[in-house]
Amino acid sequence: MSPDSAQGRGRNAGPVAILAGSGQLPIQLVHHLERTGQDCRVLAFRGFVSAELRRRADAKVDLLDLKSIMQRLEEWQPRAVALVGAVRRPGFSALLGAYSLLRNRQEVRDVIARGDDQVLRGAVMLLEERGYKVVGAHELAPGLVVPVSMTGAHAPSPEDQQAVAVGLDLLGSLSAFDIGQAAIVAREHVLAVEGPEGTDRMLGRVSAMRQSLFGFRKHKEGGVLIKAAKRGQDLRVDMPAIGPRTVREAARAGLSGIAVGAGSTLVLDQDKTLALADRLGLFLIAVELPWMDRTDGE
Amino acid sequence: MSPDSAQGRGRNAGPVAILAGSGQLPIQLVHHLERTGQDCRVLAFRGFVSAELRRRADAKVDLLDLKSIMQRLEEWQPRAVALVGAVRRPGFSALLGAYSLLRNRQEVRDVIARGDDQVLRGAVMLLEERGYKVVGAHELAPGLVVPVSMTGAHAPSPEDQQAVAVGLDLLGSLSAFDIGQAAIVAREHVLAVEGPEGTDRMLGRVSAMRQSLFGFRKHKEGGVLIKAAKRGQDLRVDMPAIGPRTVREAARAGLSGIAVGAGSTLVLDQDKTLALADRLGLFLIAVELPWMDRTDGE
Structure with missing residues (x-):
């Protein structure tokens, strides 16, 4: 999928995609979006999400399965994507392997050598390069x-x-x-x-x-x-x-x-x-x- | 006991006094002093020292029993005192109570509000004020x-x-x-x-x-x-x-x-x-x- 095709199809009308990790924030955000009549799709990271969120999830993926993640987003054509909830940082080589599918290996190595924020920012960068708008929970639910x-x-x-x-x-x-x-x-x-x-x-x-x-x-x-x-x-x-x-x-x-x-x-x-x-x-x-x-x- | 009396009696000839906490350092230091023919006395803090050191100890005291600690030092008239090994920081009020026997309460409060080093430095200060020479393990056993x-x-x-x-x-x-x-x-x-x-x-x-x-x-x-x-x-x-x-x-x-x-x-x-x-x-x-x-x- 090219960035152009991603941006082509009615992005402003799509759902909000929640890439959900652990904790109570993902489910609370989903409830908030539902209460305020906003369409949302939940992509749950296996092994991290709560039982309640697992039941609500539209799809479940492995944290490092970037291919499946990108496929789901391509299907859903979300108007915005939020990375919500905690995930435990995978090992260096696992991260390197996963990101290397999509990026130059040395570039990935440089990003993931740094702290957790850098790895998450790397994920945001990947999504943005593919034309997705990445937002924070605070933008979707300012009341929190x-x-x-x-x-x-x-x-x-x-x-x-x-x-x-x-x-x-x-x-x-x-x-x-x-x-x-x-x-x-x-x-x-x-x-x-x-x-x-x-x-x-x-x-x-x-x-x-x-x-x-x-x-x-x-x-x-x-x-x-x-x-x-x-x-x-x-x-x-x-x-x-x-x-x-x-x-x-x-x-x-x-x-x-x-x-x-x-x-x-x-x-x-x-x-x-x-x-x-x-x-x-x-x-x-x-x-x-x-x-x-x-x-x-x- | 006044600082003068403490300094009066042959300080340079006395033993080294080890105030011993947990870990292997106190016993290693004792072995080193014994090997090099230096007289030493061990004051072991109850609940902290190793079994081996407990057997070797010349006296055992509670960490906060400053009165007994000072009594022992007065008996031994050490030429140097070393605080060696770890002790867990007691609670604020326990520390406040113990030090207040010897110092102005507000002054103690200010010292122990800070980190562990400050509390230990407070102890060093008390010892020095009473005329004792406080040394580090690195001075007694430079080989370590x-x-x-x-x-x-x-x-x-x-x-x-x-x-x-x-x-x-x-x-x-x-x-x-x-x-x-x-x-x-x-x-x-x-x-x-x-x-x-x-x-x-x-x-x-x-x-x-x-x-x-x-x-x-x-x-x-x-x-x-x-x-x-x-x-x-x-x-x-x-x-x-x-x-x-x-x-x-x-x-x-x-x-x-x-x-x-x-x-x-x-x-x-x-x-x-x-x-x-x-x-x-x-x-x-x-x-x-x-x-x-x-x-x-x-």
């Missing part, structure tokens, strides 16, 4: 994006505010490395930096560290989860997201609250998430990121 | 310090060298945050940043991440453990160290090698560690840290 006004019933203490400042500073410093959408900080003490393992596992780590010391969990030992988009992050790929599960895990880790980047973080089930934070005694706030364009996510 | 010439049988590939450069860059950026003596990088892709959980657990995390994706462990998937002292780190506290165990865990995580900061990292059982790396096919190299004084660890 955290407004700066979001706040739960509890307020951060001065120590927590200090932790938020240290965390933002840390995440800003890490932006250059394509790692670290999140960190956990108690006062000025960094307890964890998120790697590719994801936020839930990082929270689990802090939970385990604290348990192995005391043998039991005190309700709140303090500390804040700070989660934010990186400097220069393409919000169409791997946009940071939290939901009720994040709040539960943060409580389990003994944290006192959560701060997320305003305008560039998604909150799934915002009402439920806030209610849960309120009930568990955690603060939940949105903070402006010094490195994001203030009008960016509005 | 990695020379820049150290290298195993295997050499890093160009991709590994790239990973080392990215890792050093990352650790340099993190220096300001009192976290991150180590990171794991594959090519340009940061797989993990070490938090207070320690190197072994970070390696275990990468091992688990890779296993959960493929369900089995390929022998080598690549990636390098980079471990180095922080910019401005006081080498008397929490000096980075590796040993045979580090090599084994790195192999288990599928890494291709280990790079440590020359002159500012300890290698336990250097012969055994190198032999193990050779046998498991891992490279092991020392690199000069751009932020360390080149004569510092010589």
Whole structure:
């Protein structure tokens, strides 16, 4: 299929194609699109999507089966494509093999040697070159994006505010490395930096560290989860997201609250998430990121 | 006891006092001192030290029992004190309570709000104020310090060298945050940043991440453990160290090698560690840290 043929057939009238990974975001996005009367097709990545999404999926493919992915899109002629939900990064050689079907091998090698964002951006580039319009979840469902006004019933203490400042500073410093959408900080003490393992596992780590010391969990030992988009992050790929599960895990880790980047973080089930934070005694706030364009996510 | 009385009694003739935490470093240091005919006393922190060290200990105390610690030192009148081996950071309020016996509460609060190094430096400060000379393991046993010439049988590939450069860059950026003596990088892709959980657990995390994706462990998937002292780190506290165990865990995580900061990292059982790396096919190299004084660890 050539880019020309792809662009030829009525792209503005087609459905939205969701390339779906794990987590609750894909299904919530599908519900949102359905509620607002927008036609959508779901391409589910085998081994990643939730059971609910698997039932709803129009097609299932392997993450690295780029040929089948491109075939489905060719069939559907979507007006927009969104890459939503998490996928675990495949091994280097598997990625190299898959992308090499479509690209020069050395070029692929250069892209995938870098972090996860670069690999996802490589996927976006491939889609765009074939004439597809790639959008982010935040463009399809702006209601999921955290407004700066979001706040739960509890307020951060001065120590927590200090932790938020240290965390933002840390995440800003890490932006250059394509790692670290999140960190956990108690006062000025960094307890964890998120790697590719994801936020839930990082929270689990802090939970385990604290348990192995005391043998039991005190309700709140303090500390804040700070989660934010990186400097220069393409919000169409791997946009940071939290939901009720994040709040539960943060409580389990003994944290006192959560701060997320305003305008560039998604909150799934915002009402439920806030209610849960309120009930568990955690603060939940949105903070402006010094490195994001203030009008960016509005 | 006043600082004057402490300094009064023949400090230069006394034994070396080892305040010992976990890991192999304390016992190796004791062996080294004994081999070289230096008198030493071991104060073991309950719940941290190895069985071998517990048997050798002259006294056992709780980590936060500063009163007993000071009493022992007063008895022993050591010519030097070394804080050796890892201890897990106690909770904020436990630390606050313990230090407050000896210091102004707000001052303690400010120190322990920061990272682990600050807490350890606080301990060093307390000891120095009482007239004790605090030294690092590298001063007592210079033979344990990695020379820049150290290298195993295997050499890093160009991709590994790239990973080392990215890792050093990352650790340099993190220096300001009192976290991150180590990171794991594959090519340009940061797989993990070490938090207070320690190197072994970070390696275990990468091992688990890779296993959960493929369900089995390929022998080598690549990636390098980079471990180095922080910019401005006081080498008397929490000096980075590796040993045979580090090599084994790195192999288990599928890494291709280990790079440590020359002159500012300890290698336990250097012969055994190198032999193990050779046998498991891992490279092991020392690199000069751009932020360390080149004569510092010589």
